[in-house]
Amino acid sequence: MSKLMYQRLDDILDILIKQSYPVAMTELTNAFSVSDRTIRTDITNLNDALKNVGASVSLLRGEGYVLNILNEKTFTSWRNDSITSSMPTLTSLQERQTFLLYLLFKEAAPLSLEDFLERLFVSKNTFYSYLKSLRTLLAPYGLKIINRPNIGFELVGNELAKRQAISDLLIVKDLQEYLVGFTETELSLFDNINLELLKKIQLAYFEPLGLLDSDYYHKNILSHFALALSRITDGKRLTDFPVEVFTLKKEANVLMERFFTEIEDAFQVILSNEEKEYFIYHLSINAPRLVEMEQNSNPSNPAAKEIVSELLQAIKNASNFDWRTDKLLIQDLTSHIEGFINANLMDASRRNPLLETIKKSFPLAYDLCLMPLKNIGLEHGLTFSEDEVGYISLHIAGAIERSAYNKYRKQRVILICGTGRAMSRIIEAKINKHYQEKIEILHRLSFIEVQQHDLSEVDFVITTVPLEQLKMPHIYINMRQLDKDINKVGAFIEKMALKTATVFDLFHETCFFHSPNVQTKEALLKMMTQVLESQGIVSHDFYESVCRRETISQTNINQTLAIPHPMSLKAQQSRVAVAILPSGIDWGNGENVHFVFLFAIKKEDYEETGDIYSILLDFIHQKESQKKILHSNKYATFIEEMKKMN
Structure with missing residues (x-):
């Protein structure tokens, strides 16, 4: 059983404890078959769990991750408790409140005050403070916590509301554990039913419906089905279902009737009409394409295709990311948007529990979608909520990852040789002997042929014919010193790789502010913007655009770092202004940030400077680097620490 948030954190901690040397990122990604980004997120979560123990x-730059034992006695005590105890780790107020909520939902009979105090290891006053917070949390669901004399504390209210509260407040739908299996909380909540049997039956019936293409939506359905069966098994049934349930398409309806029959036999339960409606409702919300829409409803597929086309064109216009011919992305987005349109027709919104994670993990993708979808929604009479923007951002994040991968592909080359095919094959063989891991020779052409050839997909040209007039990157090889000049190709390849400015060139000492004398977020942004404007980097309306973007959604990634930016790419030059605030500054909603990176990026540079987001996401994890930058007002220290990021 996982002691930490999910099992992989326990496993990573075990590796770090056992190794006496730094553990490289590749070692961790290979061990768990996950990406670098996932491991970085894991390390952040692990540090959150370890901060109080x-x-x-x-x-360590260039080496890997190491475990630092700051208090041997505290850590050893915690570790020993972790190994021997099956009780949940209640190291924070949030964890104790969540456990209290779990007990209120899960226990068959009311619990006394003494029961709660014993399980939570808190005082009476602390318990009542937790109770007050939970009552506020449960109020929107119409649920109340009452204390019956001589009986105990009990959660009362509508069963449907209780199920919604359990799903929203207890089941943490993160990007890792939730998608690949049942979380620790789910295993505890649903310990009275056979989850693997339910999963097996569901897979058998849902595969023919094409519901396995999205891990997230499939898991949502499975989780709600498990919740219903668990509650029914405990005798907590729905007595009414006051929500409109739409008719499923014929094939889906037939399969669901068979599904209900098998579920009743397998779990020895009887599903009332209300319970069946609960199942169908959550199936419809997560797979709207299975719903039979009215004959006079607007067909969703043509509209979905149009919206996808408009979105990708808007992203191209704003950023130069061009995915208008990305068949995989277009197919996935069209399917998703079609489901979104159907959900709108059903007047059913889809809550996105991953929204904050998406904003923090994929800020570039989220920003690329936010404003275009708002405008597209107005044109089509649809409302793309922040939740829906988050879902769509995941598709764009995937395209960005593929774009990043393509940066490291072999460079595509054309070989121009004017002395015939035999010689061109010899030259090709010599080049491949040295550089086949770095370049791919697409064609061997004569000078006449190259004039008729489309060079748009070529990175550079290797030519034995002097071509001073050729406007694209090229390197000349003198046939008289063939072997010597071929050795120069390596240096040219490296030069091509470094042709674009590094992301660190976005920073400049004149736009670096340590401990600025400002008291508010607005004053800080105004001061930073004025410096950028005085240098001719941005225009006079830049500050207003940055403030408007903040009103739509705050740009702080967490309570440490913010990345404000304008509504559109309107800089004359690309620059990232930086403010370091040791005492922090209120960024709104009670969040006090210490590092502010104000983005001023030219549209033409947007794709090439995308790596800045990855660097800042790495920076969030690096507490030692943060401390050094906070304690030193030198620009050189800032740059030195930033260059340590992966």
Whole structure:
């Protein structure tokens, strides 16, 4: 059983404890078959879990991750408790409140005050403070916590509301554990039913309906079905279902009737009409394409295709990311948008529990979608909520990852040789002997042929014919010193790789502010913007655009770092202004940030500077680097620490 948030954190911690040397990122990604980004997120979560138990994980530049034991006694005590105890780790107020909520939902009979105090290890006053917070949390669901004399505390209210509260407040739908299996919370909540049997039956019936293409939606359905069966098994049934349930398409309806029959036999339960409606409702919300829409409803597929086309064109216009011919992305987005349109027709919104994670993990993708979808929604009479923007951002994040991968592909080359095919094959063989891991020779052409050839997909040209007039990157090889000049190709390849400015060139000492004398977020942004404007980097309306973007959605990634930026790419030059605030500054909603990176990026540079987001996401994890930058007002220290990021 996982002691930490999910099992992989326990496993990573075990590796770090056992190794006496830094553990490389590749070693961790290979061990768990996940991406670098996932491991970085894991390390952040692990540090959150370790911050109160005398330990932390840090990254040594060029070496890997190490576990730092800051308090041997505290950490050892916690670790021993972790190994021997099956009780949940209640190291924070949030964890104790969540456990209290779990007990209120899960226990068959009311619990006394003494029961709660014993399980939570808190005082009476602390317990009542938790109770007050939970009552506020449950109020929107119409649920109340009452204390019956001589009986105990009990959660009362509508069963449907209780199920919604359990789903929203207890089942943490993160990007890792939730998607690949049942979370620890789910295993505890649903311990009275056979989850693997339910999963097996569901897979058998849902595969013919094409519901396995999205892990997230499939898991949502499975989780709600498990919740219903668990509650029914405990005798907590729905007595009414006051929500409109739409008719499923014929094939889906037939399969669901068979599904209900098998579920009743397998779990020895009887599903009332209300319970069946609960199942169908959550199936419809997560797979709207299975719903039979009215004859006079607007067909969703043509509209979905149009919206996808408009979105990709808007992203191209705003950023130069061009995915208008990306068949995989277009197919996935069209399917998703079609489901979204159907959900709108059903007047059913889809809550996105992953929204904050998406904003923090994929800020570039989220921003690329936010304003275009708002405008597209107005044109089509649809409302793309932040939740829906988050879902769509995941598709764009995938395209960005593929674009990043393509940066590291072989460079595509054309070989121009004017002395015939035999010689061109010899030259090709010599080049491949040295550089086949770095370049791919697409064609061997004569000078006449190259004039008729489309060079749009070519990175550079290797030519034995002097071509001073050729406007694209090229390197000349003198046939008289063939072997010597072929050796120069390596240097040219490296030059091509470094042709674009590095992301660190976005920073400049004149736009670096340590401990600025400002008291508000607005004053800080105004001061930073004025400096950018005085240098001719941005125009006079830049500040107004940055403030408007903040009103739509705050740009702080967490309570440490914010990345404000304008509504559109309107800089004359690309620059990232930086403010370091040791005492922090209120960014709204009670969040006090210490690092502010104000983005001023030219449209033409947007794709090439995308790596800045990855660097800042790495920076969030690096507490030691943050401390050094906060304690030093030198620009050189800032740059030195930033260059340590992966």
